[in-house]
Amino acid sequence: MTTESIVFANPHADPALVRPGAADGIRAFHRSLPDYEPTPLVDAPALARRLGVASVHVKDESSRLGMPSFKILGASWATYRTLVDRLGLDVDDVKGLPALAELLDDHTLTLVAATDGNHGRAVARMARLLGQSAHILVPQDMVAERIEAIRGEGASVTVVDGTYDEAVAASAALADESSGDHVVISDTSWEGYVAVPGWVIDGYHTIVEEVLEQLAEPPTVVVTQMGVGAFAAAMIRGFVPTGARIIGSEPTKAACVLESIRAGECVQVDGALDSIMAGLNCGTPSPLAWPDLLAGLGHVAAVTDDDAEDAMRALADVGVVSGESGAAGLAALLAHGSQLGLTGTDRVLVVSTEGATDRAAYDRIVGR
Template identity: 45%
Template sequence: MTDPRTALLARPSARGWRTAPAPELLDFHRSIPGYAPTRLVDLPSLARELGVARVWLKEESSRYGLPAFKMLGATHAVARALSARVGVTDRPLPFDELTERIEQSGVLELVAATDGNHGRAVAHCAALVGLPARVFVPQGVSEQAIEGIRSEGAEVTVLDRPYDDVVVHAAEQAAADGSLLVQDTSWDGYEQIPAWIVEGYASVLSEAVAQLHDAGADAPSLVTAPTGVGAFAEAVVRFVRSGGFARGLGSSDSPAPQVLTVEPEAAPCLLTSLRADRSVTVETGGTIMAGLNCGTVAASSWPVLRAGVDLSAMVSDDATAQAVRDLAALGVDSGPCGASSLAAVRLLAAQGQLPAEGNLLLISTEGRAANPLPADF
């Protein structure tokens, strides 16, 4: 059992960090077949439990028909990469136009490594433009998640290696002419596609702002960011630190929300790195939070997370499984990665670190169909 005193890191220095606004991509995402905004759910019973004014949850259980948010990043990155191949470098072309020009791009297949949801999103994008996809996954990814990737028409290879090594293997496989690697983690020399993925993820926050505005709600005082390699957490930090909530809700006098990242105890690469004040690779273990089971923070995300994360937490599988069940009882479809947000704010509440009049925005990044609880949970 992890000592609760080491499961949470507060970083007051992050409050003063600012960055420029990211591109607004909701119009692009609306242009893709199957677009619909995901639910923003008001959870008053959780607000009472946690001792805060309001708890909102953004439920990413059905995004373009897939049970996670990952399509927002994959669609933008694939569209930008293919658009660049046909000479359009300043914007993503619509997918119907890319389909017509796919031969001109010279791309013959999409390749990705994944611990679940990202690979399915890449496979779905490949199908949208009429390309095959090859996806590599580590051992420990649920059979249901693997079958989900295959259902998009992708070739799936399971490797008996940790996630970080599977990423290396996928990059090697994509070195051939005609292969396009679409990866949500970055390293020296591979930064552009991960950056486009991060930009795409910001549409989760843009939607949430519009929904809060329509509900007449105040800006959140804390936003959660389930964290694997750090791409989604980077998107949250950039949105918050560029004043995204203040712009959308007309609350320029309100302080920016705190950003709370959350990782499994089996793979706390960001928390470990923040404590060391340098990027650290950790050895990973088994966890029900398969999509967060990553040993290294993406190289391009690390400087942003180091500068802008207010609170970093790691949560146990038991606490997260309970959060899955509790959210289900409230009518919320959340898998373990998504429910980790609730487990993390409960950790804060237990340590007296939630503001009494605060408004919380929990981001649930996947539904149960993406990653069901194992039978022994």
């Protein structure tokens, strides 16, 4: 496990093996949610000049459906699909969230999720919108501001004595050991649990559709953050068919995808997993996302906390407020652009996946 910023070319890449993107109906579902609108796509010529490419566009996910990150897209669709299935109904027969809430009127359910921040808050928001409860499990190093934001959605929060991966295990055990009223909405998979995290991946495809509508031409390079790999899988499935090269980025302190690609199989990385990129501090790739990561990533970069802070400042300079995890994609390009084969004709897409997670820390990092 390296502690230095590095980049690794994926010898297993085979775009022909990438699986198709999301099914129909997801974008229509998102449009039915309160306050849906496409998030901004920011043209950043200053970043293009710095990287020596034709263009850089930044998809700004700092405010999505009233939440400070893109995660609500996956959590909302996965929750919707899971609960519709639980009621024994066909998804086409339930017309949006208000209809589902009415159908759940006489049910008492608890949505359960492990999180390093934004996914758990999004699940808690869905529980509140549906008139249900939420129980969110978080790792011990979760910053207080994130915990309070989850509690602010009306959820109960349990701090697990361990890492994000141990919080995932605790959430799975809670579902197994408790009554059928607990429903796990996880963005990572394990043996026997694949449908829900598959729907999370599908939900992120709305970003792909929006970008392709907002750009005159598709990007030739897409850089994507990687925690367990759900978001990266969605970007791979969505943009590989357009001919884009995909670059993955993760913290050096939690480089589980890079180490897995080196090994040619899913492996777990150990250690504190304590990067400031808290949303990416994951020790094991999702088995469900893994085939897409292996086939679809051209390069994987492991970036340091200093790299992330540099990228936060660069994004602030082009008017995008980005948290540490949100800036990780750009961090890979700034740290390793010359090794990634970027050219003067490349059209680059960066997704800033979250806003400032701790405003005081953000202001300190960007010098405000």
